[in-house]
Amino acid sequence: AQSVTQLGSHVSVSEGALVLLRCNYSSSVPPYLFWYVQYPNQGLQLLLKYTTGATLVKGINGFEAEFKKSETSFHLTKPSAHMSDAAEYFCAVSDRGNNNDMRFGAGTRLTVKP
Amino acid sequence: DTGVSQDPRHKITKRGQNVTFRCDPISEHNRLYWYRQTLGQGPEFLTYFQNEAQLEKSRLLSDRFSAERPKGSFSTLEIQRTEQGDSAMYLCASSPPRGLAGWTGELFFGEGSRLTVL
Numbered sequence: 001a002q003s004v005t006q007l008g009s010h011v012s013v014s015e016g017a018l019v020l021l022r023c024n025y026s027s028s029v030p031p032y033l034f035w036y037v038q039y040p041n042q043g044l045q046l047l048l049k050y051t052t053g054a055t056l057v058k059g060i061n062g063f064e065a066e067f068k069k070s071e072t073s074f075h076l077t078k079p080s081a082h083m084s085d086a087a088e089y090f091c092a093v094s095d096r097g098n099n100n101d102m103r104f105g106a107g108t109r110l111t112v113k114p
Numbered sequence: 115d116t117g118v119s120q121d122p123r124h125k126i127t128k129r130g131q132n133v134t135f136r137c138d139p140i141s142e143h144n145r146l147y148w149y150r151q152t153l154g155q156g157p158e159f160l161t162y163f164q165n166e167a168q169l170e171k172s173r174l175l176s177d178r179f180s181a182e183r184p185k186g187s188f189s190t191l192e193i194q195r196t197e198q199g200d201s202a203m204y205l206c207a208s209s210p211p212r213g214l215a216g217w218t219g220e221l222f223f224g225e226g227s228r229l230t231v232l
Contacts, residue, residue, distance in 0.1 A: 009154070032219040043118075043205060043223040044157070051218045090156050094219045101147070101170060102207075102221055104156035 002027040002093045006105035014113045019063075019078040021108045023091030026072065033074040034092040034102070035065055044090065050074065061085070086112045116140075118224035120206050126230045127196055134192045135227040139208030146189050147221060148181055149205040150174065157205055163189060196231045203228050 007022040025031055032051050036044040048059025055067040061084075065076045074091060088109050094102040119138045127133050139146050144165050149157035160179070162170045165186040175181075178196075183189040193200055207221040 004156075006156075034220065036223075041226075041228070043225045044207075045223075046220055049218055049220055092156075101159050101162055102219070103159065104149075107154070107156045 002031060002095055002103050004091050004093050004103055004105035006091050006108050008108055009106065010109045010111065012111040012113060013081045015083055016080050019076070019081045019085065019110065021076040021089050021091075021110065023065075023074045023076065023105060024072050025074060025091070025093045027093055027095065029095055031093045031095065033065075033067060034094070035059065035063070035074075035076050036090045036092060036104075038088045038090065038107075047076070047089075081110075081112045083112050083114065086110055118206055118208050118222055120204075120224040120227045122227060123225060124228045124230075126232065128232050129196060129198060131196055132192065132194045133196060133229060134190055135204050135206075135229075136188060136190050137206030137208075137224060138188045139206070140210075140222055142210060143208035143222070144186065144211050145209045146183055147207040147209075148189070148191050149207065151203040151205055151226070152201075160191075193229070196229075198231045201229055201231045 003026045005024045034049045035047040038044050048057050050057050050067045058064045063078045088107045090107045091105040092102050121136045146163045148160040151157045159172050160175050161181050163183040178194045181191045203226045205226045207223045
């Protein structure tokens with residue numbers, strides 16, 4: 001079964017600094033990979049996804065992620081953090097089978113300091 | 115497209131009471147998922163429906179939990195004899211048919227129903 005590990009439960013950056021949130025996955029088949037963002041007391045909103053094709057994917061709010069098969073990683077980056085980026089970020093993996101059940105990491109809380 | 119809606123958004127109950135949550139998926143989505151999220155954790159898969167058929171259940175779904183999707187549209191999640199450990203956010207998500215053009219496996223989430231068991 002597929003699984004996700006997010007390194008670092010809390011990440012703190014200064015406004016304008018690079019954001020790097022780490023995600024490693026385990027899957028027996030080529031995975032679909034996702035990053036979701038969650039603001040307090042809200043549901044999950046998709047930031048970006050990798051299915052096939054280009055390994056560097058761009059998402060909303062200036063975020064991007066690169067699928068690296070050799071490293072089984074899908075790290076999320078943003079060149080310049082904004083105060084509004086403060087939230088919980090979840091990496092997720094799903095298989096390509098019929099069930100499409102998605103498995104999430106434990107999440108990384110991003111704090112942005114002024 | 116009105117999105118996935120969940121009701122109620124918040125529920126406070128006493129231990130031992132039964133609670134029911136409702137989820138209305140996006141109208142053309144035939145797949146519906148329930149997840150549970152506790153504080154500081156990622157969502158944990160509970161169960162999955164394709165149309166009205168419940169195709170997968172997690173071992174997290176004890177016999178006090180039951181989910182239904184009787185007509186393949188909305189779904190309910192009932193928790194009987196609630197315990198304090200049931201306190202969590204219950205998230206519903208839906209996705210379109212797998213064969214649909216542009217299908218990517220993305221799940222569309224509702225705002226969640228937060229349960230507090232006293």
